Amino acid sequence: MKKKELLFITVIGQDKKGIVARISSLLYECDINIEDISQKITEGYFVMTMLVDIRDSSLPLEEISSRLKKVGSELKVAIQIHHENILKAMHRV
Numbered sequence: 001m002k003k004k005e006l007l008f009i010t011v012i013g014q015d016k017k018g019i020v021a022r023i024s025s026l027l028y029e030c031d032i033n034i035e036d037i038s039q040k041i042t043e044g045y046f047v048m049t050m051l052v053d054i055r056d057s058s059l060p061l062e063e064i065s066s067r068l069k070k071v072g073s074e075l076k077v078a079i080q081i082h083h084e085n086i087l088k089a090m091h092r093v
Contacts, residue, residue, distance in 0.1 A: 006052065007082065007084065008050070008082040009048075009049070009052060009081055009082075010049050012048075012077060013045070013078060014076065015041045015044055016046070016075070019046055020039065020048065027052060031056045031057045034050055034052050035051045035052060065081050
């Protein structure tokens, strides 16, 4: 079995209906598993963080990122993607 390949996804923008549904649907379509998710609304702003496993997706990271950015544009929210390897490299001593 392949080792997990984790991405951290952050979503920030004005709160509106359908943000979670749209992003979750895209991840499902890309065969990406949501490992953890948290969200909250603060003063009308929607903030969500997701930890997802992309190991079963046949899409390259660039394509996943492109699709997420397109959905972000449609929803008028900012979506950022960080691969776990980058975060691990930042914390090496």
